Amino acid sequence: MVSHVTGTTDFYCDEALSGRTPVKVVAETDDVLAFHHTRPYWPVHIVVVPKRHVPSLVDLGDAGDEGLLAVLAVVRQVAGQVNREHGAASVQTNLGRYQDSKHLHFHVSSGAPIR
Template identity: 30%
Template sequence: MSCIFCKIIDGEIPCSKVYEDDLVLAFNDINPVAPYHILVIPKKHYESIIDIPENEMEIVGHIHNVINKIANKKGFNETGFRIINNCGDDGGQEVKHVHYHILAGKKLPMYEAEKK
């Protein structure tokens, strides 16, 4: 059985697309925690960032370039945004497919670790 993100990529589950190219898909999160809450996922399935082979790590750079494009297009490049990649159970990863959260559109609280 494929994961929910693979089903979104395959068109089996609809999404609100923000960006798409041959390598990645970006769409609005269905449970947003900020005015802008966009997920950016590679079209190739990797369970987590740990599972991306060294010779395929250019996908991470591509994802970051796409995040910059989205920030510029949506206009939150000037005010700022947060990028989150949860990895594994202890890291809070709920969907076992590499994905990056872009959060923007309001002042985001600092995490406890950032306050120290």
């Protein structure tokens, strides 16, 4: 799907945040949503996204450092929970051609790949 905001593919704005694709929420603040990935790659696979459009880790748009800090606070919370519950956690974000959805997002995962 092509985002009306960016003109590029943005699953998070167009589907998850709009409610068009239902998600199982893990954590939520006024500015950030964390939810179980809709097509998990690991047994534990949680995605953390800002609720407003932020292009990427290196292009924060008008969110600035404050917006990034809000996202990272939730990433820390979710990663800590995953680490406590599963004994390990990985945190990852992607850029450029590795970033399928052009909306800043972090993957918090645990376990061996399942697909």
